[in-house]
Amino acid sequence: MPETILKHTIKTAITLVAFAFAFTLLMTVVYQVTKAPIAESEAAARIALFQQVIPHDRYDNAVLNDTVNIDPSKLLGNKKTSSANIARMNGEPVAIILEAIAHGGYNGDIKLLVAIDSAGIISGVRVIKHTETPGLGDYIDIAKSQWIKLFDVESLTKTTSANWAVTKDGGTFDYMAGATITPRAVIKAVHKALQYFEANKTVLFKEAVKEDETANKVGENGAI
Amino acid sequence: MGQFKDITENGIWKQNPGVVQLLGLCPTLAVTTTVVNGVSLGLATAVVMAAASGAVSPVRKFVPNEIRLPVFILVIAALVTVIDLLIHAYALPLHKVLGIFIPLIVVNCIVLGRVDAFAAKNPPARAMWDGFIMGIGLTIVLALLGAMREVLGKGTLFSGLDLALGENFKHIVLTVIPDYQGFLLAALPPGAFLGLAFLIAAHNWAEQRKTNKKPTATPPASESLKPAH
Numbered sequence: 001m002p003e004t005i006l007k008h009t010i011k012t013a014i015t016l017v018a019f020a021f022a023f024t025l026l027m028t029v030v031y032q033v034t035k036a037p038i039a040e041s042e043a044a045a046r047i048a049l050f051q052q053v054i055p056h057d058r059y060d061n062a063v064l065n066d067t068v069n070i071d072p073s074k075l076l077g078n079k080k081t082s083s084a085n086i087a088r089m090n091g092e093p094v095a096i097i098l099e100a101i102a103h104g105g106y107n108g109d110i111k112l113l114v115a116i117d118s119a120g121i122i123s124g125v126r127v128i129k130h131t132e133t134p135g136l137g138d139y140i141d142i143a144k145s146q147w148i149k150l151f152d153v154e155s156l157t158k159t160t161s162a163n164w165a166v167t168k169d170g171g172t173f174d175y176m177a178g179a180t181i182t183p184r185a186v187i188k189a190v191h192k193a194l195q196y197f198e199a200n201k202t203v204l205f206k207e208a209v210k211e212d213e214t215a216n217k218v219g220e221n222g223a224i
Numbered sequence: 225m226g227q228f229k230d231i232t233e234n235g236i237w238k239q240n241p242g243v244v245q246l247l248g249l250c251p252t253l254a255v256t257t258t259v260v261n262g263v264s265l266g267l268a269t270a271v272v273m274a275a276a277s278g279a280v281s282p283v284r285k286f287v288p289n290e291i292r293l294p295v296f297i298l299v300i301a302a303l304v305t306v307i308d309l310l311i312h313a314y315a316l317p318l319h320k321v322l323g324i325f326i327p328l329i330v331v332n333c334i335v336l337g338r339v340d341a342f343a344a345k346n347p348p349a350r351a352m353w354d355g356f357i358m359g360i361g362l363t364i365v366l367a368l369l370g371a372m373r374e375v376l377g378k379g380t381l382f383s384g385l386d387l388a389l390g391e392n393f394k395h396i397v398l399t400v401i402p403d404y405q406g407f408l409l410a411a412l413p414p415g416a417f418l419g420l421a422f423l424i425a426a427h428n429w430a431e432q433r434k435t436n437k438k439p440t441a442t443p444p445a446s447e448s449l450k451p452a453h
Contacts, residue, residue, distance in 0.1 A: 038309070
């Protein structure tokens with residue numbers, strides 16, 4: 001009975017297509033409806049994260065939209081072009097918020113957010129992503145311990161190059177027993193981020209001024 | 225109404241997906257580092273299961289047998305995507321905690337298993353209730369496993385509740401064992417396997433006791449409740 005087989009096949013195919021269409025439509029509608037709230041809550045979360053490394057009252061610009069492109073750099077550990085945010089007060093750059101990646105962790109890369117003010121002094125550092133061992137290496141996370149605050153007010157002038165290490169290696173940074181590989185990686189990454197800033201300071205802030213004009217226009221609507 | 229009672233009993237105890245059917249072990253083992261994580265994913269799964277069963281059951285007669293699995297997967301994947309987007313939009317901290325596990329509900333075989341074994345053969349109300357109750361059964365297992373691992377691994381209970389529900393809930397976090405050094409094994413994946421083994425053993429022991437008391441009782445083996453594999 002070739003007709004019935006053909007008929008059945010067509011019916012089956014149409015059913016599958018109808019289901020695919022209906023549910024794709026459902027997903028499209030939900031995607032469109034949730035797009036704006038998702039962007040908003042992501043932006044709010046990012047602002048809250050920035051608050052931890054640089055207090056809101058130190059800048060008055062739409063920091064999320066005030067970005068500068070960062071080319072791949074060994075010092076920051078980024079393999080692709082990424083972006084950094086510039087915080088400014090009355091148009092003057094106050095600080096830059098850099099993302100640095102530490103490759104030497106015990107278990108995978110550690111992603112850091114480093115805020116450095118225009119004088120080259122660290123305003124704050126936070127770990128934003130890591131997969132270090134729970135209970136051992138995870139004290140670099142602010143949720144587990146205050147260790148990461150050791151970097152507050154640090155700078156290349158305050159601590160000389162040789163001292164950017166854990167106390168065990170002759171440096172000035174404390175660590176917790178049981179895990180030295182993790183803090184070593186973090187200290188090295190923060191140190192290198194400072195070196196990156198020192199070497200590229202003028203370019204970073206200058207380029208940002210240029211982008212600022214376009215960025216601010218977007219920023220007015222996008223400000224939280 | 226007796227059927228609903230049967231469904232409830234099956235989902236929570238007799239055919240519990242976590243300790244009897246052993247379906248959906250991926251989230252069971254991966255997210256149960258704390259009670260809050262376990263319960264959050266369990267409830268998300270319950271919602272997906274109820275929605276998927278509710279969506280499949282009314283159209284069960286229109287879906288030819290040959291393509292029923294692709295259609296079911298399509299329905300489940302679409303619903304999970306919708307729920308993922310909604311959580312992302314309106315409960316970002318929860319989304320951060322559950323991370324990749326929400327999309328993974330798609331491949332959790334308990335969802336497809338119930339849709340194929342039950343929802344495809346039963347009317348919508350019963351199908352939804354079955355999906356939901358099975359999800360609740362899984363949630364209970366995840367909560368117990370999460371509690372065991374959290375107390376042993378970190379010495380706390382309900383940590384992370386403030387992340388899921390807001391700062392106001394921070395005071396509910398209990399420190400069960402003060403100044404606890406942590407027991408790493410419980411927090412890492414082996415702790416999940418061992419914990420689950422204890423739960424299964426406890427369930428079997430309880431069942432055994434029940435049958436020993438009533439030697440005439442026959443083990444329940446309803447055709448529609450068997451897993452789909």
